[in-house]
Amino acid sequence: MRVTKKELSTEQREELIQTLKARFEKNMNRHEEQDWKKVQAKLEANTEKLWSLHEMEVTGGEPDVVGHDEKTDEYIFYDCSTESPKGRRSVCFDREGLESRKKHKPENNAIDMANSMGIELLTEEEYRALQKLGKFDMKTSSWVQTPSDIRELGGALFCDYRFGHVFVYHNGASSYYSSRGFRGSLSV
Template sequence: MQRHADAVAGIQREMRNTTREETKSLLEGDDPETAAKAPESSEPAAEQKRELTAQQKEKLFQILQHRFINSPDHYKHRKAINFADVKRALEANPIALWSLSRMEETGGFPDIVAIEDDAFVFADCSAESPAGRRNCVYDKEAGECINTKFKGNAVDMAEEFGVEIWSEEFYRLMQTVVDFDKRTCSWLKTDAQTRSTGDALLGGRNGDHVRVDMFDARDHYPNRGWRGMLRVQKV
């Protein structure tokens, strides 16, 4: 396991070196995952180049394949999946591959967690809420109400990445697979009625207990981020 971790860490370091212009600031903190880069950019999301170079693609495929082979607990039916089919689906969908790279760069460690109909479902599988997405408020409206410094908002980041924020249902399901967020919390997709109160849903784990509660959407802390999921159509 340690050799695998070292190998993946080495690949991630190389990948980050090739994408420095895409992620421009580091999130400081004492968590070892805080080496991940925060998704800040001076370019509007629509103007960013949503395509990886051949070298970046190869490095990302190496990371995904390492994780796919060495983390079978993320999906119990993994043996039925051929990674060559996953790679083929991603090669046919360069925007999805770019989205996965954003998840990876910010410390999400995406992996396949399910198959829905004709799609592979990827999700952030980092033990704690992705380090490069912490200290964020829930959405743009929440950010406009405060003057303190924060690292963007979960809703806009997810849109920029091209992924979905985890729902409460998905969060609870994933918590039955792996114990996530023992020391952190993650913003979850919030319905309009709840959001109208000024709050948003936040998930976390306390021992064996998974909690999803309503918190002020303006809150932002170094241990609070968000998790994403991405469906990639099979080919």
């Protein structure tokens, strides 16, 4: 069930926290030195961020803790689904790319979707860091944050994992494919 305001019911919060806890415990290699009780306390104190994690979950992202920022005392979540989140595929890069299409427009774009969810697209560096935690996007690809000089020329970047390596590619920002979505990050 999708929510329309940035607040979850008590039942939705409890269910999401249990899902996140189970994923956290199943994938300790992603966060070996982290303590779930501290993560849960942060989640319970940040209901808007919990709403964003819910959005990541319901679109197929399978968010999980991948780090802790000592300076801000925030836990970092990335989408850790094996393939690019299913509910975020077939989107072009941004609104400008979407509006430039004359026909066969996709329903949405990665930047607007991420903004509405309260998350950020992964950077190339974050995408590479994610790949050190497992093998992701072996059949799909994911839009990543794109430098402004590339975007100003009409391009956008995406990544995937093939042949044991992360590849960074370019495409027109208006392009979209059924196997390309985007992965997000959220600090709580």
